[in-house]
Amino acid sequence: MLNLHSLFFNGDNPDAFHKAISPSEEQRKELVRAKNKIRDHLREGISRASTTVLGMDKQVEPKFRTQGSWSYKTCIQGAQLPPQEMDWDFGVYLPVTVWDVSAPPRAMAKLYFVFVEECLEGLCRREGWELHKRNSRCVRVKIAPWAHIDLPLYAAPEEKFKKVKESAVFDHALSKNYLRESVSASLEEYSEFGEMPEDFWAEMEDIHLAMRNGEWKKSDPEQVSKWFNDRVTEHGDQLRRVCRYLKAWRDYHWEEGGPTSVLLMIMAAKQFERTPDRDDVALERAAQAVEVLVRGEVREAGIDLCAENFNRLEDHDRQLASERAGQLRSAIRRARVLQVAMRGEAVLKVQEQLGERIPYDPDLVVADGAGEVRSAEARVVVPPVVGATHAG
The missing domain is CATH 1.10.1410 (Poly(a)-polymerase, middle domain)
Incomplete structure (x- = not known):
């Protein structure tokens, strides 16, 4: 045998084989560069629109999270590139000030989709990217013939974000014997760019995914x-x-x-x-x-x-x-x-x-x-x- x-x-x-199917370092860098440009563009745009478009009573900043195959470390190059494409799943999480978990507002889900796509149109034109509007569960930005970035749109009660952040600071400081102030500062560094560490997401609850048809679906990628x-x-x-x-x-x-x-x-x-x-x-x-x-x-x-x-x-x-x-x-x-x-x-x-x-x-x-x-x-x-x- x-x-x-x-x-x-x-x-x-x-x-x-495991090396041949792995994304190249150049491909990874290109995806990260595009992901960061989208993150920075949406962070500013959604913050401005949270009161004027999405109807919140105060301005809030979205949070972001890499999930899917890049999180699991199972991303590969497709065998047929193109039409197959490598993807980066990048969740957009909106802290909502007024939120009824039992009946999230339908109108807000549609507004969420429409605004994010309108916000990205100018960026896509400048970068030479394509904005695809067919997926019922996410916004898709095609950054190259071989790759796209998917942006599922989530929402959760603002108080959950605050509670989880406080819990993450305490638990991490306790487990590592750090000062709470130093861990809090570390989380603030993440917050500066809107991407939160894994410690943050482990305790997050009441997350809903916006669907293009206006529905909300309870969903927790964690x-x-x-x-x-x-x-x-x-x-x-x-x-x-x-x-x-x-x-x-x-x-x-x-x-x-x-x-x-x-x-x-x-x-x-x-x-x-x-x-x-x-x-x-x-x-x-x-x-x-x-x-x-x-x-x-x-x-x-x-x-x-x-x-x-x-x-x-x-x-x-x-x-x-x-x-x-x-x-x-x-x-x-x-x-x-x-x-x-x-x-x-x-x-x-x-x-x-x-x-x-x-x-x-x-x-x-x-x-x-x-x-x-x-x-x-x-x-x-x-x-x-x-x-x-x-x-x-």
Whole structure:
């Protein structure tokens, strides 16, 4: 049998799959630059409009948060760029002075969408970006043929923001034995730009997402983030890598559509078994989990007590996803059971499922167990005592 681990994960080898699918440093910098320009532009614009357009009784400043794949550290380059695009999910959070959690004002949700898009139009013209207005759950700014920034629009009671900030200051100071004043100053530095640290969001409640049709949907991105980070703590960073491999598999087989990233994360985590130094085996098992679980509803008690079905695929799409996941599982398995002399064929079998970002380098494939033998330190062995013998 063969060990394919180094095809997937091989330190800083730029040819290994995990490096090939990672965003480049230049791409990351371009996304951060665009995110910061949008943040600064909206912070000023929304603050001015909070009384004149959104009808609040005093001026408030929005808060911002990076969430989604950049928060989970699972962002990858699409297999087909374009039309696939890398995205940065950047939540806009509005502290509302008068807020009825049971019945948030519908008119405000529409005003929120309209104003943010109008506010961004001038910036997009200056930067040469495209503003897309079709998504029902967010505002989208396309900054390059390969990338966009999604801006989901949230609101929550202003008193919650104040309470959580005070709690974050106290808890962080207590846990780190810092002076409360120093932690408060640190939070103020974040506040200067509107982006708050993770300590802040962990306690936030009563968050609602504005929908383009005027509805509000109770939504807390922190639930998914905390759940996934807990799973990574439990299983190690191999889980994060396997989720990235599954996303790359999806992007290779679906130009658009297919299982969502969150759905793949949940299915992979449900039956995950840590397999040290064997990402090939871990991915094979995750593919098997997807093959089975994607056929039905997928809920997760650790996120929302199983309230939401994360599998929004139609029945025929579920069947297709199951079949393709089965093909991925089978291909890895068939590649692993080949003999050492057929290492090149093993690589080709994996490339059929994941594309040429899997490096064609048979030298990265070793006999099962050979990697462990080579990696063991040499030891001095005491020679055995051999007694006297007589011939004949």
